[in-house]
Amino acid sequence: MRGLWFAALAILPFGAQAADDSDLDRIPQAPGEEQQQPASGNGDKLFLQNDFELDSVRTPIVAFPPPAPARWEERLFFDARVAWQLDRDTSLVYSGRFNLRAEDRLPFPDHENIRHDLREAYLDWQPDADTFFEVGRINLKSGVALGFNPTDFFKTRAVVEPLSADPSVLREDRLGTLLFMGQRVWEGGALTLAIAPKLYEPSPVYRNTNLPGFDPMFDRTNAADRVLAKVSFTLADDLAPELVTYYEGGRWHFGANLTRAVGQATVLYAEWAGGDRASLAFEALAYGRETGTIPFFAPPVIPASSARSFMNDLAIGASYTTGNEITFNLEYHYHEAGFSDADWHNWFGAGIGAPPVIAAELWYIRGYAAEQQEPLAQDTLFLRADAQDAFVKDLEITGFVNEDIRDGSALVQASADYYISRDWTVGVLADATLGGKHSDFGSLPGAASVLVTVTRYF
């Protein structure tokens, strides 16, 4: 019997193994047959998107001034980000959005139905491989945190008609600043200098119902002389801090950010900025008087000290990615100039039962904070989760909670995007403000909203 086994082995090739037919059978037999030629895209992005939003509003405990929040909004926009290479070293970049919009509080037809947002338009010159000069409207972003970026000094007044409260989406429709920027990048670091001149006097805070049609709104971004310088450098493996200094209105601000990986799945990050300033409430009221929204001699609706001192902003957080491709970000945000307990007490105390003119002024403070992209609260927790291919392939689900630690109220949002095909995406987004009538988010007039989107990419 043993002899038969040896004979059988002898006629097999040396060391041969049985073919692993089960996996070979799964290999597509006509490689490349169903593929098109690879795209040679240059990074340009063009898409057409339709959004329809339904909003649920509540009657806030502090009367909200007219016009009331919209109950429905319809918006169709064409979004483009394109670059033209003018010669070997020079290119021209355009990024913008052309909107057709309607909502229950806007007349139709009206000039408000057609709008264009010029996000960026600048000339880029690269004299050598590592040096860049840019001039024009540029969206200059700084920072490493997700929910709040203290070192992102050019964020103020820059966001127009956001589709989502998600901070990462807010930045997608943000106006750049007219500036000159020079940057040198080398192995292990970079040095950046940006200078933005004052071209306009400060203008009143915009509402959704008084946005200009085709005006690029440089009054939002170039109402003060501003200078930003930042440097990043590698100190050691995985230790490359970025230091930022920023000048505006005769005052200097300083900032720093740092990231570090811990193990395979976690990244820790911290971002800090500090500078001489007054409280948010005082700055809002002062801005209202300066721009004529609030009568110059009107007494402040809440006590707001004009005293300036060095105030800190901080965002510290961590991201963690699970084995099944879900990434969580948890952050703590500190905004020293934000509303203190006393400010909240005064705000509600002055607002409940107040005449419309007082209530309008109180809401102006909150509108100012939103336009400045500053948290209203001093202490906030931010948790975000993002799941790729959630439950089924090509379904991305994202959600976040932004909680005011003082009163436990929160803004929550969840969205789902399904990539139907290479060119089409459908999505749904829902958000809600949770909390008691005397809380940060619970006192807002917007209770909840649902947004449905359809996008065609080109």
Place this chain on the structure above:
Amino acid sequence: MSRFANSLAVVILAAVCAIAQQACAEESAQEIVAKADTVRNPGQPFRNLTTLTDYRAGTAHDRSVLAVYSKLDPATRQFKNLVRYVDPPRDAGKMALLGDVLWFYDPASKDSVRISPQQRLTGNAAIGDVLTVNLAVDYTATIDGEETIEDAARAQRPCWHLDLKAATPSATYNRVEYWVEKGSFDPIKMKFYSDSGRLLKILYYRDFEQRLGGLRPQQAVIIDAVDSSAVTTVEFSDLQFRDIPDSWFQRDYLPHFKAD
């Protein structure tokens, strides 16, 4: 010399020979993996277009295209990769910086987000990245034997059967079985295992052609061992040697990157 001393000398000599033989065998296995690495990727900086096609139950379902710029880091002897998303259009212009420190950049928000090594392994960019890994750096190889196996085209290939164990924290998989053709050092087949020993993926290289100074595979077929209906083909095209400055691997460079 006493009989005891003679015996001791023989034992020591035998032990030294055994250790030396083992060392030679291990060096040989590492050499095989290193030579196969040079077949998979050239030593000079290069770019390629990587086209990933997902198949579900044998039908092409999804396609994405990445431009991958690779440069060997002399300090780590691993490739640093800059991956730019070309297609589908919803992702056009996004970039992943996969070097010592990992960043993801989205031009829509002009935002760079630091990502973890775990995130490096997710999404399509991960496949383009993983395929440039120098296995000889991240793994310790031993020869399990010699076998003739069928390649992706069912041709018989006489191979070394190697067993690779993770040797560095940056190794993507805990264990890899690897078949390399004798003589040519062509990489033929790999099996990737999780920490728990579960088979995750089977990879075949195919369509070897003369490119960038060597005979190199133009396609990898990745068979999902967990989801029996999923197969991904990865096609490399438009390969070019290219000067890639080190500054490209800085996050501040990403907003300036221009496609070529």
